[in-house]
Amino acid sequence: MSNERRSVALLGATGSVGRQTLDVLRAHRAQFDLVAVAGGERIDLLAEIVKEFDVPVVGVKSERHRRELAGVLGSGPEIVSGAQGLSELSQSADVVVNAVVGFAGLPVTLGALGAGRRLALANKESLVAAAPLVAAVRETPGAELLPVDSEHCAIHQCLSGVRPSIGYPDVRRLILTASGGPFLRWSAEQLKSATREDALSHPTWSMGDKITVDSSTLMNKGLEVLEATALFGVGVERVDVVIHPQSVVHSMVELLDGSVIAQMSRPDMRLPISYCLGLPERLTLNWGDLDFSGLTLEFDLPDGDRFPALGLAYAAARRAGAAPAWLSAANEVAVAAFLADQIAWSDVVPVVASVMDHYDDEPVDSVESLLASDAAARKWARASLKR
Ligand code: NDP
Numbered sequence: 557m558s559n560e561r562r563s564v565a566l567l568g569a570t571g572s573v574g575r576q577t578l579d580v581l582r583a584h585r586a587q588f589d590l591v592a593v594a595g596g597e598r599i600d601l602l603a604e605i606v607k608e609f610d611v612p613v614v615g616v617k618s619e620r621h622r623r624e625l626a627g628v629l630g631s632g633p634e635i636v637s638g639a640q641g642l643s644e645l646s647q648s649a650d651v652v653v654n655a656v657v658g659f660a661g662l663p664v665t666l667g668a669l670g671a672g673r674r675l676a677l678a679n680k681e682s683l684v685a686a687a688p689l690v691a692a693v694r695e696t697p698g699a700e701l702l703p704v705d706s707e708h709c710a711i712h713q714c715l716s717g718v719r720p721s722i723g724y725p726d727v728r729r730l731i732l733t734a735s736g737g738p739f740l741r742w743s744a745e746q747l748k749s750a751t752r753e754d755a756l757s758h759p760t761w762s763m764g765d766k767i768t769v770d771s772s773t774l775m776n777k778g779l780e781v782l783e784a785t786a787l788f789g790v791g792v793e794r795v796d797v798v799i800h801p802q803s804v805v806h807s808m809v810e811l812l813d814g815s816v817i818a819q820m821s822r823p824d825m826r827l828p829i830s831y832c833l834g835l836p837e838r839l840t841l842n843w844g845d846l847d848f849s850g851l852t853l854e855f856d857l858p859d860g861d862r863f864p865a866l867g868l869a870y871a872a873a874r875r876a877g878a879a880p881a882w883l884s885a886a887n888e889v890a891v892a893a894f895l896a897d898q899i900a901w902s903d904v905v906p907v908v909a910s911v912m913d914h915y916d917d918e919p920v921d922s923v924e925s926l927l928a929s930d931a932a933a934r935k936w937a938r939a940s941l942k943r
Pocket residue numbers: 567568569570571572573574594595596597598599616617642654655656657658660678679680681704705706761762763764765766767825
């Protein structure tokens with residue numbers, strides 16, 4: 557890479573994407589300076605990261621966590637807290653990695669783009685919920701939105717060979733691949749008794765709990781359909797999903813002449829992360845190559861009957877406005893309840909569906925209106941959990 561060092565802010569540093577980002581930074585210390593990190597509640601791990609990388613500014617979830625971290629670090633770095641802290645940190649570096657989970661990542665997405673930074677976005681929930689607001693801040697001079705999510709990172713790479721006009725007129729459709737998750741071959745009857753442990757055993761990716769559950773319901777793919785429309789400005793009728801259990805083809809772009817461009821690699825999130833950090837250059841990674849000996853790639857269509865989350869996401873995309881924000885918020889509440897053993901796996905998507913029955917068109921025209929929509933959807937979701 558060129559001699560110029562890039563500063564990096566890593567928000568959500570203690571999570572799965574966060575720790576894999578640290579792996580990439582460890583392997584490329586000459587190119588990057590980690591100038592800010594944030595975590596939520598894992599204070600000891602955050603303190604270790606701060607010490608290892610000598611990070612000058614740190615964010616935590618709340619004032620209580622701020623005091624706890626200050627106790628561990630002594631008179632070390634500056635510590636900020638809450639959404640305000642995340643917002644400040646997201647304006648402080650050349651590249652901002654948003655690896656926070658859930659709607660809590662919103663201040664990072666809006667903060668980084670609003671400050672004209674490169675945003676390496678793993679946090680799909682903020683983009684799904686706030687798509688109209690993100691579209692506006694993306695116009696800020698210098699702002700650049702690069703997807704860490706492997707499917708969208710693949711599409712970004714596939715599109716580099718396509719005429720870059722608005723709405724990609726040469727593209728017939730974007731094809732997102734889905735591993736199908738742990739329940740790909742489970743019958744409807746078996747799914748009724750799926751447990752927390754079953755849902756958390758993903759066949760090809762090791763990820764945080766929330767996205768692992770989302771992968772098991774295919775809500776993750778539903779959110780990714782919405783993410784694709786927002787990222788690439790393509791209508792939802794031009795976004796399709798195919799099941800591909802090996803997770804080697806990360807996604808594809810089909811052109812008007814029937815050509816299909818695909819991006820492949822071993823399933824390893826450090827690749828898309830390094831793409832977002834290094835672009836336009838490629839970082840050298842030495843963690844193994846794709847092994848073609850005996851490699852079999854299978855493709856199939858998703859089963860919307862066993863996995864109704866996909867249909868809910870397409871419906872939310874067609875309704876637009878705050879419907880995607882409602883979908884994502886209701887899903888966060890339902891997944892948290894499932895992870896806390898309050899509801900069964902088979903209740904997660906029905907809770908989301910019942911919340912969407914209450915949705916009546918709402919615009920997303922300000923942060924305040926979005927926060928109100930998010931709160932309304934969560935209220936209906938909690939009410940649905942009690943039933
Ligand atoms: P994890 O649960 O592993 O990590 C989430 C991170 O967010 C942790 O660092 C956590 O802190 C932090 N966090 C949570 N709430 C707050 C808050 N209020 N303020 C500050 N930090 C907070 O999730 P993943 O790494 O799996 O996923 C992160 C995002 O990336 C998600 O949006 C997910 O959909 C997306 N993604 C993840 C992939 C993966 O391979 N894991 C692949 C593609 C996308 P702490 O743990 O200290 O509480």
